[in-house]
Amino acid sequence: MTVNQISIFLENKYGKLGEVLTLLAQEEIRIIAASISDxxxxxxxRIIVSDPLKAYAILKRENVSVNLSEVLAIVTGSCAGSFADSISFFTRAGISIEYMYCFSAGxxxxxFLRASNYEAAREVIRRNNLECLSESALLSL
Amino acid sequence: MEYWKEEIETLSRPALEQLQVRRLQETLARASHSPFYKRMFAKKGIDAGSVRSLDDLKTLPFTTKDDLRNNYPYGFAAIPLKDCVRLHSSSGTTGNPTVVLHSRRDIDEWAEQVARCMYMVGLRDTDVFQNTSGYGMFTGGLGFQYGAERLGALTVPAAAGNTKRQIKFIKDFGTTCLHIIPSYAMRLAEVMHEEGIDSHETRLRVLCIGAEPHSEEQRRRIEQMLGVKAYNCFGMSEMNGPGVAFECTEQNGLHIWEDYVVAEIVDPHTLEPVVDGEVGELVLTTINREAMPLLRYRTRDLTRFLPGSCPCGRTHRRLSRFQGRSDDMIILKGVNLFPVQIETILMQFPELGGNYFITLETVGASDEMLVEVELSELFTDDYSVLQALARDVSRRLRDELLLTPRLKLVARGSLPVQEGKAVRVKDLRKII
Incomplete structure (x- = not known):
């Protein structure tokens, strides 16, 4: 029900982002979604990639400070109010969203969101019939 | 308890002091043949024969590193050069190098001293000893080499650098003991980890670590990472090299071999003896060396005598873990501090890696300290956790140092890799 996310510690230094992206590019790893906060x-x-386990191993081998974790990938519409509706289900169930990023196409x-309580989040998804992507479903989009 | 030379290692204090006085008198007689001491004795009206006790020694002037430099290369030779068989020399990065001469007997006694240390930490002729020190002029190479051979261990003179090759030797030759600089031991452990090698599956069991000040926390971390016992060793080229003082298996202070040196601890400013048990600068007089006696040599290393006797039964006094060199001391905003104090705190956080760097800089009109430390792993992807960690480390540093350094968490591998003696402080302060 969750997808793997790679988090990379980046120093605020010229060229650091490029270095990491080049590493991934060399190994033909595709970036599906990305978010940077500083x-x-x-x-x-934080990135969602085509082969997260491989990306994790490569970054680790290259001595990048990297963390592998899980996030929910929830499908929603792209019209006004779609996000608000999706999030409101969680809010009503008392679940906080720690961070979120997204992409829209078509x-x-x-x-992609990290919830304070995954167990409760799963229950919300089930009860409200939200569409939640597995990793393979995400990659075949 | 097993000893290499029981009679000398456990000699009663009165007998040991008698031996010291006898050897001191012989040393003074020999020293008066060296150009430097001949001049000094004449100038200060010193009669080498008048020293009858260890207290009398305290009336003699100190010898400093500058004296060694100014009398480069042979000004301290107390015997003809034809009777010397080796010299070691410092790198001389800050001026003339220093030279230490050895007779055949000196080399022999030095090997004995190192073998005694190695035996003390449980090494035997069945061990495989790998030396990661540079050979050549650096005394950690040949010093340990001769000592380990005297002990009868199988020696692997791997020399410095090439971490992957070191690891291959450890695996292939069944190395049980490494002589290694602590910062490099951390590096070696990291590389082993990255290569997926479990050190517990090697035969490694003992590390002799020295040549740079390190904290108890760093030692424990090295022991844990490599599944070994690590023993602190102290030496300096002016006093031959490794083997001057060494921890026993109690890991509580370093026994200084008092049949080789007379040790004093003085206040580095007043040069008066400190109250017994207080920290000061170690001052050493060689009493078992022919070619180049040194009298009251100021080591610049800061330590103290540990009180009481050691459960291991050795009577030679123990020095506390070295707190740094009087030259390494940082004075920031009037506060005296040592890099090792910072390291002690950093090592208490498992989230942090072993590599750190201190920069002193002038910001506006004020001098500031920046401490950069690598994360060991990115253990979280949560900012607040990282920021809380940074705050926590800062607070602990402030409590220890009584001033607040700026703390910066940096990515793994972003600080300079320490493969030689670690250089961890950069002073960019402007004098205003």
Whole structure:
């Protein structure tokens, strides 16, 4: 029900982002979605990629500070209010969203989100019939 | 308890002090043949024969590294060069190098001293000893080589660098003991980890670590990472090299071999003896060396005598873990501190890696310290956790140092890799 996400610790230094992206490119790893947030000292880049386990192994081998975790990939519409509707299910169930990023293509959007409680989040998804992608479903889009 | 030379290692204190006085008198007689001491004795009106006790030694002037430099290369030779069989020399990065001369007997006694240390930490002729020190002029190479051969161990003179080759030797030759600089031991452990080699599946069991100040926490981390016992060793080229003082299996202080040196601890500013048990600069007089006696040599290393006797039964006094060199001391905003204090704190956080770097800089009108430390793994992808970690480390540093450094978490592998003696401080301060 969740998909693998790669998080990369990036120093706020010229060229650092490019280095990591080049590493992934050399290994033919496709980036499906990405988000970067930063503080004054460092940033974390979170990415969804075509082969997360391979990407993780490569980055680790190249001594990049990297973390593998899971996020929910929820399909929603791309018209006004779609996001709000999806999120409201979680809010009503008392679940916080720790972070979220998304991509939209065609008539669809995919929300990648980290919830405070995955067990409860799964229950919300089941009860409200939300469409939630597995990794293979995501990759075949 | 097993000893290499029981009679000397467990000699009663009065008998040991008698031996010291006798050897001191012989040393003074020999020293008066060296151009440097001949001049000094004449100038200061010192009668080498008048020293009758260890207290009398305290009336003699100190010898410093500058004296060695200024009398480069042979100004301290107390015997003819034809009777010397080796010299070792420092790199001389900060001026003239220093030279230490050895007679055949000196080399022999040095090997004995190192063998004694190695035996003390449980090494025997059945061990396989791999030396990761540079050979050549650096005394950690040949010093340990001769000692290990004297012990009868199978020696692997791997020399410095090439981490993957070191690991191959450890696996292929069944290395049981490494002589290694602590920062490099951490690096070696990391590379083994990356290569998927479990150190517990090697025969490695003992590390002799020294040549740079390190904290107890760093030692424990090295032991844990490699599944070994690590023993702190102290040496300096002016005092032959490795073997001057060494931990026993108690891992509580380094026995300084008092049949080789007379050790004093003095206040580095007043040069007066400190109260017994207080920290000061170690001052050593060689009493078992022919070619080049040194009298009251200021080592610049800061330590203290540990009180009481050691459960291992050896009577030679113990020095505490070295706290740094008086030259390494950082003075920031009037506060005296040592890099090893910072390391002690950083090593208490498993989230942090072993590599760190200290930069002193002038920001506006004020001097600041920046501590950069590598993350060991990205254990979370949550900012608040990382920021809480940074805050926590800062707070612990402030409590220890009494000033607040700026702490920066950096990615693994982004600080310079330490393969030689670690250089961890850069001073960019402007004098205003």
């Amino acid at each position: 503080t004054s000292e460092f940033g974390i880049m 008539g669809k959007s995919i929300l």
